[in-house]
């Protein structure tokens with residue numbers, strides 16, 4: 001069975017031309033100012049879907065935050081998990097709530113956040129996400145599955161609503177981070193949908 005390896009919890013800072021990418025983990029001490037900035041950025045980018053929280057369904061295990069100076073301009077959440085595909089178990093990183101503030105879009109910042117997330121997650125078999133608009137992800141090597149019979153824990157308004165099962169071939173995307181090929185077979189997320 002594949003072993004799930006969660007990257008080390010050390011804080012990491014990487015400078016780029018216009019955006020500094022900062023690593024945060026859920027067990028690090030929280031900074032109220034930063035939490036407010038995350039909530040505000042998610043609110044702005046996702047039209048209030050997060051209802052003022054720093055997460056939608058569940059707090060991500062890790063985050064990559066893009067800063068220009070003191071201003072939070074980009075966000076990407078990462079969640080590590082084992083999932084079942086057919087009869088086999090694989091390690092995945094789920095990409096959650098990727099966003100960039102409106103005035104700095106179309107400069108490649110989201111692609112930088114994605115690349116940094118994949119680099120941190122190189123020990124996983126696959127990177128997985130759900131997207132209605134697939135353009136950014138197609139461009140960076142993610143692919144929709146021809147068939148995606150997915151089972152997941154349905155959470156809405158911070159309550160579990162049971163187990164859902166549906167063909168998500170229009171929105172479920174994956175990118176190999178290893179030499180493994182995504183196999184055929186039903187997908188059991190063993191948790192909520194990223």
Ligand SMILES: CC(C)(COP(=O)(O)OP(=O)(O)OC[C@H]1O[C@@H](n2cnc3c(N)ncnc32)[C@H](O)[C@@H]1OP(=O)(O)O)[C@@H](O)C(=O)NCCC(=O)NCCS
Pocket residue numbers: 045046097098099100101104105106107108109110111112130131132133134135136137
């Ligand atoms: C999607 C998003 C993160 C892209 O950020 P960005 O920094 O502008 O992205 P990049 O500059 O790296 O790449 C831009 C490309 O992303 C694609 N793109 C634009 N909006 C997109 C969207 N909502 N979803 C997916 N891809 C998108 C386009 O192909 C665009 O290039 P083009 O305009 O030349 O065709 C940003 O538009 C955003 O925050 N949108 C609101 C939140 C959101 O929908 N997040 C995605 C959740 S799955």
